[in-house]
Amino acid sequence: MTVPRLDLPAPNRELSPYTGLTREHWCAYADFLLRSVQRFATEDHANIHLPGAGSAYGPRSDSLEAFARTFLMASFRMAGDPAATGWLADWYAQGLDAGTDPRSPDRWPTPGELGQAKVEAASLAVGLALTRNQLWDKLPERVQGQLIAWFETVVGEEYPPINWVWFQIVVETFLASVGGRSSAEDIEAGLAVHDSLYRGQGWFADGPERAYDHYVGWAFHVYPQLWAMLAPGDPRVKARGTLDGDRLADYLDDAVHLVGANGSPLIQGRSLIYRFAAAAPFWVGELSGHTRLSPGTTRRAASGMLDYFATHAAIDGQGLLSIGWHGEFKGMKQSYSGAGSPYWAAKGMIGLALPASHRVWTAVEEPLPVERGDIRRLIAAPGWQVNGTQSDGIVRITNHGTDHARQGDRLADSPLYARLGYSTHSFPDLAPESLDNAVVLVDGAGRLTHRTGFSTHSLTVSGGGLEGSSGGAVNWIDVPDTTGPDHGSGVAGQPTQGPEMTVTSFTRGAVEVRMVRLSGTSGCPPARLRIGGWPLDPDSDLTSVVVPLAGVGEPLDDGGSLAGVEARPMGSGMVIPWVGTSGPATDGLYVVVVGFGGAGVSESVRGVQLDSDPNGFRVRFDGTPVPARETEPLGSTRS
Structure with a gap:
């Protein structure tokens, strides 16, 4: 299979004196990554079988994960540039049909059948909500019905009391917006868990343990703002708007101090193979208007991360994101990691949902705190x-x-x-x-x-x-030879x-x-x-x-x-x-x-x-x- 070409514009040092990257560079990287993974899809586009390691949940889970996470990236691209992304809408529409067709041998396991599908359902729901005009509204009624039935298997399901509660919240909120079943009790219980994990000054723990890592940003702050976009008229959204917004702004005040001048986010915590997903909360601050950072600083932080990984072999010779930090490193694989897992880096591309005219794309890059002085x-x-x-x-x-x-x-x-x-x-x-x-x-x-x-x-x-x-x-x-799944805790x-x-x-x-x-x-x-x-x-x-x-x-x-x-x-x-x-x-x-x-x-x-x-x-x-x-x-x- 021929690897697509990555065609990058020349660096723009006037608009982006620190990274040279503009929105056009981000679009080029996104399109290159998406075209590269599509080569590994089944004929009906429902499953993407990427080469490399498999997770503990098996190939059906891994292929769904690859589809859902790349679809999330595609949805940001489509939302910010509908006119130029019809090719993405058409390609993913076929996969959404085949993946939820109960008669298809390639159908996806439902969230009611497989725990990991609960995670991936959230990416699908967010992506469909962001591209409602370009994609959801144009799907045949039969396919819409299949998707609703597939999503509805989350209703009443148990979710662990960690960042996972947001996967149920956003899916059921999307269901409510398209006439599907949803449970107010599920949503309210998830919000209660979310609030119970708040530790002050913008910081959440990912569960009852002292688990502080990048999930604070790319989960506990990103999803509340995406949820607010899914249902802006929901009384719960309105009641929480200031609370969640202030928490995000507080977190960003700290997070921007944790980015190195080389563009690297802090190298700490689990799921580091998601790499530039750490840029997600910076973009969401602009998307929601809940940030005290200047738009030039926001783009400097986010573009710095993309540039850091792109120039350190995070994208391999096949145009794929590998399990690793720079290049592939199998020692970073955790039990839930499959070849599609690194594509949660897609969250770091949420800035593409903002149009080219948005201030975050037109402002001149400004230095990070560590570039202004000692911290x-x-x-x-x-x-x-x-x-x-x-x-x-x-x-x-x-x-x-x-x-x-x-x-x-x-x-x-x-x-x-x-x-x-x-x-x-x-x-x-x-x-x-x-x-x-x-x-x-x-x-x-x-x-x-x-x-x-x-x-x-x-x-x-x-x-x-x-x-x-x-x-x-x-x-x-003294640790036994056989231990349980690696989800971050010490054994x-x-x-x-x-x-x-x-x-x-x-x-x-x-x-x-x-x-x-x-x-x-x-x-x-x-x-x-x-x-x-x-x-x-x-x-x-x-x-x-x-x-x-x-x-x-x-x-x-x-x-x-x-x-x-x-x-x-x-x-x-x-x-x-x-x-x-x-x-x-x-x-x-x-x-x-x-x-x-x-x-x-x-x-x-x-x-x-x-x-x-x-x-x-x-x-x-x-x-x-x-x-x-x-x-x-x-x-x-x-x-």
């Missing part, structure tokens, strides 16, 4: 200290609040949630036991402790830097409790002073302490360093670099610097300085000082003291 920001709900540095464009978080678990749980650490640090320029080590941004104890068998279930002690901002603290008993976890196993560990991070720019307090070591198996820094590709031009802070606390007399040569989501190989104890760690205080960034990081690390007095510690970055507010004794539980 120091606390995000309370997930417990993140955000530090961005203009000199290298890196955004980093230091994590004292997120682990995809509940306080007190004793689980293995989830690599994408429980690390002490994540950034826009380094990919986490995907092994559950790792020195990546870690403070761990290593027993005689080589097992590393896990921090999941910790308590957040404090999170404070003041003039000189940021401070966060968390702690609790660490555990060794369960047989725990062996270790000592109490409190970690306090003083951060500014590229530097963290990491203080570790151990207590209760005498009652636990003897174990060496290891404090690890940021993981880097061996060929990276960035610097990752960890050094003991001389003259403070217990001695750290061992160190080195953990090196690997295996393939990685952003390259080949990985190096993690570390320091620790050569023998069993004892109760006491251990202090290191961690640095990660571009030129000058090593000098910044060497410039850190720590002064002590009877009341605690005073950190000095490059000779500048952190104010007294941040020098309280370790173990403070203020919030």
Whole structure:
């Protein structure tokens, strides 16, 4: 099969001085991706059988997923440019007919038959609502009836109390708009779950756990605004308009600080194979009018993401989105991931539903916060200290609040949630036991402790830097050979409790002073302490360093670099610097300085000082003291 051509216009540096991308570039990418997947469709267009890995739900689920998610992309394209997209309406109309024809051997499993179909039904409903004039109204009455019957199998179904409740809400709202059955009880119950997961200042947790990730934006903020577009006259929509809109605007105020100057979103959390779906909430802010960001900043953030992935091999030689981050990386596959799963990147193309005359397309790009200056920001709900540095464009978080678990749980650490640090320029080590941004104890068998279930002690901002603290008993976890589905949480196993560990991070720019307090070591198996820094590709031009802070606390007399040569989501190989104890760690205080960034990081690390007095510690970055507010004794539980 011949791969379609990607015909991109020349970069427009007057309108888009940072990325060069205009709406025409976005259209070109969307059309190229859509034409590429259509080559793998069945003759009736109902199922798209993409090459590559399959999910745990089987090929019928995976082929529906590929259809639904690419249809969502096509619907944005059609909504924003009806005159030029008749070819998409015709192609997908055939698939909608065959997929819902109960007599067809290629028919889709219904949401009542297959859980994953509940997810994909929402993409189909949103797409049909956005293209009502171009597509739904032109479908034969027979096909409309088939679709209504297929959608109606969601009514009364159970949905897990996470972002999934929105899939039922939008489908039943669409049904109500086209004369199908719907349940007010279902919708109201879903809205109640949504509100129960709100954690303040624009942030949601994806369930009862401390699960903070990109689902906050591309699910909990995108769907309420799409729902409002589906039923603008609904009294529930009207009653929630200001509430949901303000929450979105609050979230975007934080989210824009989590985009690196390279265009990468924060590399943290599950489903990262959706890549530029992280652009979706920025577009929805403009689509709904609920944003405080300038349109030039919104487009800079969104176009930066598309450009980042397009120029880092996210689109393979067949014109397909692979499972991975840059290119294909099978190690990022989760149990629900099939070859069509990456096409939820379609959400990041929702800006195409806005016409070419919209201000978000006509405004000149403006710089991201990290391009205007250094960032120091606390995000309370997930417990993140955000530090961005203009000199290298890196955004980093230091994590004292997120682990995809509940306080007190004793689980293995989830690599994408429980690390002490994540950034826009380094990919986490995907092994559950790792020195990546870690403070761990290593027993005689080589097992590393896990921090999941910790308590957040404090999170404070003041003039000189940021401070966060968390702690609790660490555990060794013996994980069975066979574990359950990977949906983000750390896996369960047989725990062996270790000592109490409190970690306090003083951060500014590229530097963290990491203080570790151990207590209760005498009652636990003897174990060496290891404090690890940021993981880097061996060929990276960035610097990752960890050094003991001389003259403070217990001695750290061992160190080195953990090196690997295996393939990685952003390259080949990985190096993690570390320091620790050569023998069993004892109760006491251990202090290191961690640095990660571009030129000058090593000098910044060497410039850190720590002064002590009877009341605690005073950190000095490059000779500048952190104010007294941040020098309280370790173990403070203020919030």
